[in-house]
Amino acid sequence: MKIQTTSQYMDSLKKLSPVIYYKGVRVGDVTTHPATAPHVRAAAMTYALANIEEYENLATATSHLTGNTISRFTHIHQNVEDLIKKVKLLRVLGQKTATCFQRCVGFDGINAVYSVAYEIDKKHGTGYFERFKNWLTRIQDENLMVVGAMTDPKGDRSKKPSEQTDLDQYLRISERRSDGIVIRGAKLHMTGAVNSHEILVMPTTAMDEASRDYSVACALPVDAPGVTMIYGRQANDSRRDLKESIDVGNPSFGSVGGEATIVFNDVFVPWENVFMDGEYDFTGDLVYRFAAHHRANYGACKTGLMDVLTGAVSYLSQIQGAAKGSHVRDKITEMIHLSETLYSSSIACSAEGRPTDSGAFMVDTMLANVCKHNVTRFHFEVARLAVDLAGGFIATLPSEHDLHSEDVGHLVEKYFTGVSGVPVEDRIKIGRLIEAMTGGTAMVESMHGAGSPQAQRVMILREGKLEEKINLARALIGLSSKDEQT
Numbered sequence: 001m002k003i004q005t006t007s008q009y010m011d012s013l014k015k016l017s018p019v020i021y022y023k024g025v026r027v028g029d030v031t032t033h034p035a036t037a038p039h040v041r042a043a044a045m046t047y048a049l050a051n052i053e054e055y056e057n058l059a060t061a062t063s064h065l066t067g068n069t070i071s072r073f074t075h076i077h078q079n080v081e082d083l084i085k086k087v088k089l090l091r092v093l094g095q096k097t098a099t100c101f102q103r104c105v106g107f108d109g110i111n112a113v114y115s116v117a118y119e120i121d122k123k124h125g126t127g128y129f130e131r132f133k134n135w136l137t138r139i140q141d142e143n144l145m146v147v148g149a150m151t152d153p154k155g156d157r158s159k160k161p162s163e164q165t166d167l168d169q170y171l172r173i174s175e176r177r178s179d180g181i182v183i184r185g186a187k188l189h190m191t192g193a194v195n196s197h198e199i200l201v202m203p204t205t206a207m208d209e210a211s212r213d214y215s216v217a218c219a220l221p222v223d224a225p226g227v228t229m230i231y232g233r234q235a236n237d238s239r240r241d242l243k244e245s246i247d248v249g250n251p252s253f254g255s256v257g258g259e260a261t262i263v264f265n266d267v268f269v270p271w272e273n274v275f276m277d278g279e280y281d282f283t284g285d286l287v288y289r290f291a292a293h294h295r296a297n298y299g300a301c302k303t304g305l306m307d308v309l310t311g312a313v314s315y316l317s318q319i320q321g322a323a324k325g326s327h328v329r330d331k332i333t334e335m336i337h338l339s340e341t342l343y344s345s346s347i348a349c350s351a352e353g354r355p356t357d358s359g360a361f362m363v364d365t366m367l368a369n370v371c372k373h374n375v376t377r378f379h380f381e382v383a384r385l386a387v388d389l390a391g392g393f394i395a396t397l398p399s400e401h402d403l404h405s406e407d408v409g410h411l412v413e414k415y416f417t418g419v420s421g422v423p424v425e426d427r428i429k430i431g432r433l434i435e436a437m438t439g440g441t442a443m444v445e446s447m448h449g450a451g452s453p454q455a456q457r458v459m460i461l462r463e464g465k466l467e468e469k470i471n472l473a474r475a476l477i478g479l480s481s482k483d484e485q486t
């Protein structure tokens with residue numbers, strides 16, 4: 001049955017039985033476990049928004065496969081407008097949750113596999129595209145959340161997959177059977193894995209002929225036999241375990257997406273869910289298309305977060321009586337400028353989108369890499385300015401227990417009051433929100449999610465058309481183009 005509401009999403013997760021471990025203990029219900037529940041609520045916003053009239057146009061789309069109204073998170077981009085609507089949707093969700101709502105990973109995986117499966121069939125005469133459309137139709141009809149699983153452990157990084165001492169360091173096909181394949185290996189840092197319905201496995205890098213068994217794309221349920229997830233720790237997660245709502249910072253949605261290691265211990269996948277089996281010549285395209293879509297997102301979701309952060313420090317400045325200071329206004333202006341600059345690059349790479357052979361639209365890959373690369377600078381600068389304006393207060397705040405203590409509560413009240421009439425609890429809460437949004441795990445995700453900065457620099461240079469630029473300069477000083485010379 002199609003999931004339409006937050007509670008239906010929660011119920012659908014309760015019906016699954018994935019094997020998830022957190023701090024060495026099996027997690028029962030991800031919708032109620034304190035370590036996972038905030039992330040489930042953040043992902044649930046992707047369902048909730050479709051039911052709010054103001055956002056319906058962004059959060060839903062018309063399926064090109066069935067003509068039905070579907071969640072945009074299961075849609076194949078049909079034009080530039082779709083790409084731009086995605087950017088707008090992600091910014092709104094960032095504003096509403098102030099964290100990662102996780103569902104874009106599968107969204108981008110779906111779009112990347114769709115266009116690549118089409119091209120593999122065209123070259124190799126395989127039947128992946130029809131299979132993929134059948135699988136996707138079910139995902140759309142049931143409105144399922146998919147985790148896009150790409151990053152392999154990689155073991156010794158000086159060696160190729162087939163050269164590793166432990167061959168499982170890259171996910172591979174360990175057996176081919178008449179009814180399907182068996183996969184073995186692991187995927188790391190999987191955002192939203194524990195609260196998704198399906199896993200979309202993709203190769204982690206461009207492969208060569210010796211790595212045919214590692215050139216695999218397929219889909220499977222999160223609770224398929226042999227799948228084990230190990231949920232990662234995050235900065236300050238012990239505060240969540242204690243359910244201290246004020247000290248958590250963002251108690252509803254958590255400070256970052258919730259990542260897991262997914263282990264595939266000889267997991268069977270039937271042929272109808274296999275979308276690449278050995279076509280190493282398409283692995284590079286698949287990885288790159290996924291990465292470009294995801295890099296385009298970061299100027300949208302992170303802009304939503306920066307909007308919240310700018311609002312949080314502005315409000316804190318007001319309730320501390322500092323809002324009129326010229327340096328405060330200047331720093332807030334800079335935060336807004338950087339946020340809008342980032343958003344511009346998300347919009348730009350979408351506006352410059354082009355169709356692939358399959359008809360699915362791709363963002364402009366150069367501009368998408370520039371977008372994500374700017375996130376690794378501008379988000380950090382915005383966070384730096386937020387911490388600068390918030391002051392040391394966010395690092396030394398007493399706990400919620402002290403605020404409510406019979407012995408020292410009145411002292412916390414007295415010495416943490418700012419502008420009179422504003423409850424001290426409000427000041428502490430907004431300070432904690434800023435702390436959570438500028439702290440360890442959230443900022444690491446911003447740096448490395450969708451690929452580390454070096455990955456973008458490699459692509460920026462590769463796509464930078466340096467020879468063309470050299471010829472521009474040569475032409476201006478009367479020299480022929482280098483191509484004509486040779």
Ligand code: SF4
Pocket residue numbers: 099100101102103104105191257294297298301302449
């Ligand atoms: Fe979506 Fe942003 Fe989270 Fe990536 S980091 S899954 S783009 S919200």
Ligand code: FE
Pocket residue numbers: 100191445449450
């Ligand atoms: Fe991310």
